[in-house]
Amino acid sequence: MFDHLIPQRxxxxxxxxxxxxxxxxxxxxxxxxxxxxxxxxxxxxxxQRVGAFKFRGAYNAVSRLxxxxxxxxxxxxxxxxxxxxxxxxxxxxxxxxxxVMPDNAPAVKKxxxxxxxxxxxxxxxxxxxxxxxxxxxxxxxxxxxxxxNGNIIAGAGTAAWELFDQVGELDYLFVPVGGGGLxxxxxxAAVERSPGCxxxxxxxxxxxxxNQSWRNGTVTTLDVVPDTLADGLRxxxxxERNLFVMQRYVSDMxxxxxxxxxxxxxxxWERMKIIIEPSSAVALxxxxxxxxxxRGRVGVLISGxxxxxxxxxxFLSIDRVS
Amino acid sequence: MFDHLIPQRxxxxxxxxxxxxxxxxxxxxxxxxxxxxxxxxxxxxxxQRVGAFKFRGAYNAVSRLxxxxxxxxxxxxxxxxxxxxxxxxxxxxxxxxxxVMPDNAPAVKKxxxxxxxxxxxxxxxxxxxxxxxxxxxxxxxxxxxxxxNGNIIAGAGTAAWELFDQVGELDYLFVPVGGGGLxxxxxxAAVERSPGCxxxxxxxxxxxxxNQSWRNGTVTTLDVVPDTLADGLRxxxxxERNLFVMQRYVSDMxxxxxxxxxxxxxxxWERMKIIIEPSSAVALxxxxxxxxxxRGRVGVLISGxxxxxxxxxxFLSIDRVS
Numbered sequence: 172m173f174d175h176l177i178p179q180r181x182x183x184x185x186x187x188x189x190x191x192x193x194x195x196x197x198x199x200x201x202x203x204x205x206x207x208x209x210x211x212x213x214x215x216x217x218x219q220r221v222g223a224f225k226f227r228g229a230y231n232a233v234s235r236l237x238x239x240x241x242x243x244x245x246x247x248x249x250x251x252x253x254x255x256x257x258x259x260x261x262x263x264x265x266x267x268x269x270x271v272m273p274d275n276a277p278a279v280k281k282x283x284x285x286x287x288x289x290x291x292x293x294x295x296x297x298x299x300x301x302x303x304x305x306x307x308x309x310x311x312x313x314x315x316x317x318x319x320n321g322n323i324i325a326g327a328g329t330a331a332w333e334l335f336d337q338v339g340e341l342d343y344l345f346v347p348v349g350g351g352g353l354x355x356x357x358x359x360a361a362v363e364r365s366p367g368c369x370x371x372x373x374x375x376x377x378x379x380x381x382n383q384s385w386r387n388g389t390v391t392t393l394d395v396v397p398d399t400l401a402d403g404l405r406x407x408x409x410x411e412r413n414l415f416v417m418q419r420y421v422s423d424m425x426x427x428x429x430x431x432x433x434x435x436x437x438x439x440w441e442r443m444k445i446i447i448e449p450s451s452a453v454a455l456x457x458x459x460x461x462x463x464x465x466r467g468r469v470g471v472l473i474s475g476x477x478x479x480x481x482x483x484x485x486f487l488s489i490d491r492v493s
Numbered sequence: 494m495f496d497h498l499i500p501q502r503x504x505x506x507x508x509x510x511x512x513x514x515x516x517x518x519x520x521x522x523x524x525x526x527x528x529x530x531x532x533x534x535x536x537x538x539x540x541q542r543v544g545a546f547k548f549r550g551a552y553n554a555v556s557r558l559x560x561x562x563x564x565x566x567x568x569x570x571x572x573x574x575x576x577x578x579x580x581x582x583x584x585x586x587x588x589x590x591x592x593v594m595p596d597n598a599p600a601v602k603k604x605x606x607x608x609x610x611x612x613x614x615x616x617x618x619x620x621x622x623x624x625x626x627x628x629x630x631x632x633x634x635x636x637x638x639x640x641x642n643g644n645i646i647a648g649a650g651t652a653a654w655e656l657f658d659q660v661g662e663l664d665y666l667f668v669p670v671g672g673g674g675l676x677x678x679x680x681x682a683a684v685e686r687s688p689g690c691x692x693x694x695x696x697x698x699x700x701x702x703x704n705q706s707w708r709n710g711t712v713t714t715l716d717v718v719p720d721t722l723a724d725g726l727r728x729x730x731x732x733e734r735n736l737f738v739m740q741r742y743v744s745d746m747x748x749x750x751x752x753x754x755x756x757x758x759x760x761x762w763e764r765m766k767i768i769i770e771p772s773s774a775v776a777l778x779x780x781x782x783x784x785x786x787x788r789g790r791v792g793v794l795i796s797g798x799x800x801x802x803x804x805x806x807x808f809l810s811i812d813r814v815s
Contacts, residue, residue, distance in 0.1 A: 196518055198540070217766040218520070444539040444768040444798035476766035484806035 173415045176321055178363035181328035181356060184231040188329055191263065192227050195219050195330070197337045200443050207458045209469045212341070214334040217447050217476025221287075223403075224330050224353060224474050225256030225317075231326030232315050233260045241266045246312040248303040250276035251403055252475050253317040258287035269312060271303040277479060318350030319410025328356025334470055335364035342467035347454040347474050348372040348381040348424070349404040351413025357472060358420035368470075369422035371463065373454050375399035375432065381409045382424040385417050400432050400482065403450035403475065425463050427456040435459050436483075446476045495737045498643055500685035503650035503678060506553040510651060513585065514549050517541050517652070519659045522765050529780050531791045534663070536656040539769050539798025543609075545725075546652050546675060546796050547578030547639075553648030554637050555582045563588045568634040570625040572598035573725055574797050575639040580609035591634060593625040599801065640672030641732025650678025656792055657686035664789035669776040669796050670694040670703040670746070671726040673735025679794060680742035690792075691744035693785065695776050697721035697754065703731045704746040707739050722754050722804065725772035725797065747785050753778040758805075768798045 198213045216224035233245060244267030247257050254270045261268035268289040272281060273296035285291055294302045307314045316323065330353070331344060344361055346354040354372045361368045374381055378397035384390050392408040399405060409417075427435075435452035438459060439445060447455075451473040457463035458471060520535045538546035555567060566589035569579050576592045583590035590611040594603060595618035607613055616624045629636045638645065652675070653666060666683055668676040676694045683690045696703055700719035706712050714730040721727060731739075749757075757774040760781060761767060769777075773795040779785035780793060 201542075220523075222764075222766055440768055442544075444544055446762055446766040446768060480806075484802075 173321070173412050176324060176355070176359065176412060176416050178359045180321065180325035181332050181360045182363070184227070184322070184325040185329045185332050187234055188227055188230050188326065191230055192329070193219050194333060197334060198443065198445065202442055203459065207461070207465070207469065209458070209466050211458060212334065212338050212468070212470045213455070213473050214330055214470060215445065215473050216330050217445060217451065217473050219475070221252065221255040221259050222475055222477045223252035223256065224327055224472070225252040226259060227329050228323035228326030228352060228356070229253065229256035229260040229315065230263070231329070232320060232322035233257070233264050233266055235322050236266070236313060240313055243311045243313070244268060245315050246271065246303055246307050247315045247317060248272070248299040249317055250280055252477055254280070254284045254289070255287060257315055258284045258289035262288045269306060271299050271306065273299055316410070318352030319412050321412060323352050324356045324359070324412060324416065326356070327352045328360040330472060331357035331360035331470070332364060334472075335360065338468070338470070340365040340468070341368045341470045343465050344368050344370045344470040344472070345454045345458060346370065346372055346472045347401070347404060347450045348374050348409070349406045349450065351381055351409035351417060353472060353474060354421060355413045355416035358416055362420055370420060371457075372417065372421055372424045373457060374424070374426050375401050375404055375453055376426045376428055378404050378406070379426050380407060381417070382426060384409055384414050385421060385424045388418060390414055399449075400429055401449040401453050402479070403448060404453060425457055427453055427462065431456040431460055431462065446478060447473050448475045448478045450474050451476070495643070495734050498646060498677070498681065498734060498738050500681045502643065502647035503654050503682045504685070506549070506644070506647040507651045507654050509556055510549055510552050510648065513552055514651070515541050516655060519656060520765065520767065524764055525781065529783070529787070529791065531780070531788050533780060533791045533793060534656065534660050535777070535793050535795050536652055537767065537795050538652050539767060539773065539795050541797070543574065543577040543581050544797055544799045545574035545578065546649055546794070547574040548581060549651050550645035550648030550674060550678070551575065551578035551637065552582040552585070553651070554642060554644035555579070555586050555588055557644050558588070558635060562635055565633045565635070566590060567637050568593065568625055568629050569637045569639060570594070570621040571639055572602055574799055576602070576606045576611070577609060579637055580606050580611035584610045591628060593621050593628065595621055638732070640674030641734050643734060645674050646678045646681070646734060646738065648678070649674045650682040652794060653679035653682035653792070654686060656794075657682065660790070660792070662687040662790075663690045663792045665787050666690050666692045666792040666794070667776045667780055668692065668694055668794045669723070669726060669772045670696050670731070671728045671772065673703055673731035673739060675794060675796060676743060677735045677738035680738055684742055692742060693779075694739065694743055694746045695779060696746070696748050697723050697726055697775055698748045698750055700726050700728070701748050702729060703739070704748060706731055706736050707743060707746045710740060712736055722751055723771040723775050724801070725770060726775060747779055749775055749778040749784065753782055753784065757781050768800060769795050770797045770800045772796050773798070
């Protein structure tokens with residue numbers, strides 16, 4: 172069905188984004204290793220352009236469009252990192268870009284996206300997919316789906332590909348799962364670069380649709396938008412392409428509690444001095460807190476660093492001694 | 494007078510801490526470069542052990558003590574990064590360590606210092622120097638002064654030494670100034686490694702004792718403890734050794750406002766996704782905001798990342814769109 176989703180696509184995407192996306196650093200911590208009982212490597216996509224891995228897939232997807240398609244422009248619906256990634260990629264490639272955002276999106280995110288030159292269209296949150304589709308049809312824009320898209324998947328996989336370049340083979344790779352773009356790309360990279368590596372997907376307990384889908388073999392949709400601090404993982408369902416890859420190449424799926432996300436966030440900010448977003452803490456939590464037993468060499472994909480300070484300060488103020 | 498304070502001391506210290514202190518990364522940002530109009534290199538000592546450059550000097554100082562002196566133990570007075578640096582260095586070298594802390598020091602700092610195995614002695618804030626001296630005399634502890642100490646200066650200078658290894662020669666190097674340990678060490682490193690580099694010391698406006706001392710050629714003491722967000726730079730006077738080096742090798746001194754510190758902190762957290770402490774923002778502010786004109790290749794010493802979340806959240810909550 173999606174048999175073109177092969178490791179070679181990730182290798183090609185890596186070449187395509189070379190010199191455009193940052194080669195993000197891999198950070199380690201003695202304290203983290205001691206707590207985890209293993210050697211942990213954090214692939215810091217929070218230090219990527221636009222502050223998230225999303226730039227990789229967006230640039231890969233837009234750069235693969237032909238000139239005629241590029242001239243008409245691209246569109247997507249997102250209030251988060253994909254919006255900023257697509258806006259910057261389009262700007263760099265000279266492609267007109269429209270982003271449909273819910274009218275309740277934070278002003279800071281609208282400003283950041285507009286800052287990359289994209290046109291922002293606001294609508295009611297429930298209407299955003301419909302509005303994006305209508306605008307795409309009416310204007311012949313190409314819709315770049317945030318995760319259910321082969322070029323997005325291949326581009327997202329370049330972070331893991333690069334991690335294997337930087338640290339060699341791994342025993343485990345933990346990846347946060349929202350729509351499934353990052354984990355399906357990462358799993359494709361691992362197949363080629365570290366065949367013995369167990370790729371583990373992690374979701375918040377309240378947003379376990381990918382866990383269910385992976386176990387059931389069919390895309391399972393949550394009834395409500397999950398209530399989790401990890402705002403990047405509030406998707407109700409993963410993509411068909413994503414499930415296709417995950418069923419073949421993901422070794423296991425797990426979940427973490429909201430408390431685990433908070434404790435992990437705080438550990439990284441206070442002890443490792445980098446700002447990661449709650450979605451990234453989701454991937455590290457099972458390793459830091461030992462809820463998923465590991466040993467050996469463990470990679471963790473830190474997906475981004477775009478946090479809402481309101482939320483952060485609300486729970487940081489609760490308790491001072493960690 | 495202090496003619497032993499030569500670049501060679503920094504080179505020796507670099508060899509001594511090799512494999513013990515982290516070689517901290519140098520981070521860059523296109524956005525920062527665009528705003529600064531120059532190529533800016535941040536030497537990230539916030540990612541150093543104990544979260545600050547202070548570990549370098551402390552380890553250098555303790556490792557130079559002879560066995561008999563080590564067995565008796567070391568002492569210092571500090572509620573900040575020097576306390577944690579000395580505690581960890583002593584632990585690694587098997588030396589008993591006592592830290593005199595004001596009884597109003599944050600619980601989180603006491604806990605961190607005690608966590609490295611040091612004995613904490615609490616006293617009234619005004620008494621801490623006297624108490625440390627008394628305990629040193631009574632117990633034959635060696636007092637390791639936080640900045641007016643040749644080994645501390647040489648150790649602090651290893652961060653700049655390493656920066657020149659990593660990025661080559663620079664046109665400017667901006668360094669925050671509290672007691673003067675970091676800038677005097679950095680200036681010694683620059684003399685040897687990048688002779689054309691202008692080393693610039695930066696203080697908060699309200700804590701400009703080093704600016705005054707450097708201009709007057711004599712140590713000037715502030716009447717009150719300065720009221721600045723940069724808690725690491727609330728020293729009332731620099732050391733004699735520090736002034737001696739600064740007068741010879743520091744090109745210029747400048748100050749920044751509290752608003753500039755806040756704007757800079759926020760820029761680094763939000764755009765660069767690393768946690769730096771307010772004292773580090775002091776060094777970057779003149780470059781980011783253009784209050785000290787520069788061009789070419791500019792290094793900035795990010796001294797540490799130990800922030801008080803209470804303070805941070807208090808002013809982050811004021812305004813959301815940056």
